[in-house]
Amino acid sequence: MTKGRKTTFEERVEIVQYCIAHDHNYKETAVRYGISYQQARNYTVKYEAGGIEALQDRRGRTKKEEEMTEVEKLRAENRILRAEKERAEMEASFLKKLSEIERRWD
Missing domain, CATH: 1.10.10 (Arc Repressor Mutant, subunit A)
Structure with a gap:
């Protein structure tokens, strides 16, 4: 084969x-x-x-904004907002852990 x-x-x-x-x-x-x-x-x-x-190989490509329906646009915006929220939570968790480590050194 x-x-x-x-x-x-x-x-x-x-x-x-x-x-x-x-x-x-x-x-x-x-x-x-x-x-x-x-x-x-x-x-x-x-x-x-x-x-x-x-x-055409269309894998991994997103639609252009003009081609999206209203529902698809809202879903895309929702994904972006969730990612931003997750990033902010990770950053807050990191800063909390960092301050905890700094307190131990004092």
Whole structure:
């Protein structure tokens, strides 16, 4: 079994075109492009379901603010506020511990 490798968007498009042109022969496609059988199949299935845009790697990317719904905007703001609150609590806890250590030295 061939190990999968990272591919660029252009490579994915080329892989899908080759696979479709050769009657969905995933094994041959995988060998030719040095990817796993599953990658070749996944790229082709994604393309057929969602077109060329489905081949974009969107992992780890957030939506732009213009694309967000009101609920998504509120959730994002809530996450930011929670993170700020947690940071403030950690800072207060650290200062409390620091003052305790300083009192011991006196």
